[in-house]
Amino acid sequence: MGKYVRTFGEIPGCPEGWKPPSGKRSEVRLAGLHAHDIAGISGTAHEGADAIVLNGGYPDDRDYGPVIVYTGHGGQDPKTKKQVADQNLDDSGNAGLVKSKLDGLPVRVIRGFGEKSSHAPTDGYRYDGLYRVVRHWFKTRDDGFRVCQFLMVKIGSPYDVSDPDYSDDIVIDDASAIPHVPAEPASRTKITVNKINRRADVVKEVKSLHTNRCQICGDTVELPNGPSSEAAHIQAVGIPHNGPDVIGNVLCLCPNDHTRFDNGALYLTDDLKVVNALTGADIGSLRTHPNHKIEIEYVRYHRACWVKEP
Amino acid sequence: MGKYVRTFGEIPGCPEGWKPPSGKRSEVRLAGLHAHDIAGISGTAHEGADAIVLNGGYPDDRDYGPVIVYTGHGGQDPKTKKQVADQNLDDSGNAGLVKSKLDGLPVRVIRGFGEKSSHAPTDGYRYDGLYRVVRHWFKTRDDGFRVCQFLMVKIGSPYDVSDPDYSDDIVIDDASAIPHVPAEPASRTKITVNKINRRADVVKEVKSLHTNRCQICGDTVELPNGPSSEAAHIQAVGIPHNGPDVIGNVLCLCPNDHTRFDNGALYLTDDLKVVNALTGADIGSLRTHPNHKIEIEYVRYHRACWVKEP
Structure with a gap:
């Protein structure tokens, strides 16, 4: 058995709908889809999570298909599966x-036969595509224990919006709390998925270097x-x-300087000084990293959007 | 002629596709869709813009249907319509x-027969629905004059995303620079429009009070x-x-404190003290306004998401 290589996004050879021929969870791991055979979440604090399994392990999960409320890991007695401590x-x-x-890393969702939901397979496991985590919070259960929860939306679905407040696109039809799911525009799905996979690497690298x-x-x-x-684009x-x-x-x-930069309140000179466009004052040098070379053509493009130069 | 009342969003009696029966621009104004008979933009710095007219007045406009690159106002000689100064x-x-x-205010788009585009009406004017302004910048034209430009996307279309970077959903098919437009999910359109109209009032009021x-x-x-x-939701x-x-x-x-609040780095006590969740330190009182009453139930809901209380 080789070492698990954490990969974000699609795994070649395992398109959406893929099922392990043997029906076994270990085959999901060997295919490179998920790091573990039992734990629900495949991930670390430093790298991020690349995959989850929904298999009925936590009663606080809610599966609406393209929208999932997923419960985090921890606090269960390994034998009885009862919650005995808080999650954190x-x-x-x-x-x-x-x-x-x-x-903004894409997370593979794998559903297992153990999940009590109309979206789960009747046997074995199934890879059900890429989701985005849009929000997290803690919930106090009726038994007093705290669990961590995550709102996840399928990338390319009508619920795939970057502002989590827009999750109110989801309309609950009736008391059974099944959201109304509009027909998905197939052509959009492909475009969006391609985009996300591309951006995630760049975002991760820039944030990590700094x-x-x-x-x-x-x-x-x-x-x-x-x-x-x-991660803010220059051009x-x-x-x-x-x-x-x-x-x-x-x-x-930071979010404040991202807003300033995108609205022309700040711009960069060719030697990477930061200028306050409202006062014209040089407010210092851009902090750089030797492995992060900023291309001057993009700096010039951004500046031309906000400053008239002779 | 009554005073123009600036209204954001749909105007009752003027659904998308509405045309003034007389074909005249003044009837667009009288219907309450746009403040002016000549100027392209209906709006002020303080209130925002509620409508634009696309009628071929600026050669730098680009009309892709659900996506518009709209040129701002000013700098033209009123007689010759030639650009003679910068816009600002x-x-x-x-x-x-x-x-x-x-x-995040919705902007009504009205197209006129003067626009040289396949999306324009052949005669008169037509109200073509609500758009969102996702980005603005300045462009230096070949003649050296600067014009202000706005990227606008139709609300509810596949290009209606809150992060302007995601405007790369728009695929340019060929050298004629006509973007590929995936089929729009009709059911989603309605949901999104209702939502935007609702949020815009609240956002405007809170920002204005503070x-x-x-x-x-x-x-x-x-x-x-x-x-x-x-504008940040508490619950x-x-x-x-x-x-x-x-x-x-x-x-x-501010965007930085919005990020902190939404991720549980800051929470509020019942008497509206701000607490740093990482250190437990009280970092001061929330700034309040007598006309902005914050409901304590939402404060408690937010706090329960991040802090375990006895």
Whole structure:
């Protein structure tokens, strides 16, 4: 048995709908889809989570198909499976799912026969595609124990929106709490999935090189599970700018400086000084890293969007 | 002729596809769709822009149907229509579109027969639905003059995403620069439009009461067109939290504190003290406004998501 190589996104040879021919969970691991044979979450605090298994292990799970409320790992008695302690973010699986949320990493969802839901396979296991973690929180159960929960939406589905507040697109039809699922636009699915897989690598690399420290102000936004930051394109991607999604076109910024940079309140000179566009003041040098080369053509493109030069 | 009442969103009696029976622009104004008979943008810096007309006035416009690159107002000689000066954000129409972008206000798009595009009507004017402004920038034209431009996407279309970087969903098929437009999911359109109209009022009111000052740190993020902030729900909307979209459930925060609040790094006590969840330290009182009553039930819901209480 080889070492599990953590990969984010699709695994070649295992398209959506793939089932292990033997029906065994270990074959899911050997295919490279999930690191473990028992634990639900495949991931670490540092790398993020690349996959989860839904197999009926936690009664607080809710499976609506393209939308899942997933319960984290921990606090169960291994023999009786009863909750005997609180869950927390020290658990590497739970911390991994938070990391995947913050970095926008795609998470493979595998459903097993043990799940009591109309979306589960009747036997064995099935790979059901890529999901995004849009929100997490803690819930106090009726027995008083706390569990960590994650709202996950299928990438490319109508619920796949970057602002978690927009999860109210999901309409609960009746008291049985089954959300209304509009028909999915097939052509959009493919486009979105391709995009996410591409961006995730760049985002991860830039944030990691700068350990989530803002390249403009030097601060990090500290969260309970560690520091966080945003990956900001210099020359915007998408029409009409069509900037490339490469590390030389991305900065690691705090959310406030990301807003300032995207709205022209800050720009960069050719020698990477940061200028306050409102006052014209040079407010210091961009923090750089030797392995993060910023391409000057993107800096010039961004500046031309906000400053008239002779 | 009555005074124009600026209204954001749909106008009763003027559904998408509505055309003025007389074919005249003045009837568009009288119907309450747009404030002016000549200017392209209906809006002010303070209120935001509620509507635009696309009628071929600026050669830098690009109309892809659900996606529009719209050129701002100003700098043209009124007689020759030639560009003779730079555009800027002192213009109330341009500043209004930036305000609509920052506050998420829906903008009515009206196309006129003067537009040279397959999406324009052959005669008169037509109301073509609600769009969102996702990005703005300045472009230097070949003649050296600067124009302000706005990327707008139709609400409910596959391009309607809150993160402007995701505008790369738009695939340019060929050199004619016509983007590929996947079929739109009809059922989703309605849901999204209802949601946006609802949120826009709450967002506008909260930001206005606090003049974009963060209720936690007291800072504002200053942009070239004025201060900016984010409207943050206390009890999250959408499943499974289902918090209401009302002013008593919304805070005016800077992007950094919004990230901290949504990830449990900060929470509020019943007497509206702000607590740093990482250290347990009371870091001061929430800044309040007499006309912004925060409902304590939402504060308690948010706190229960992040703190275990006895």
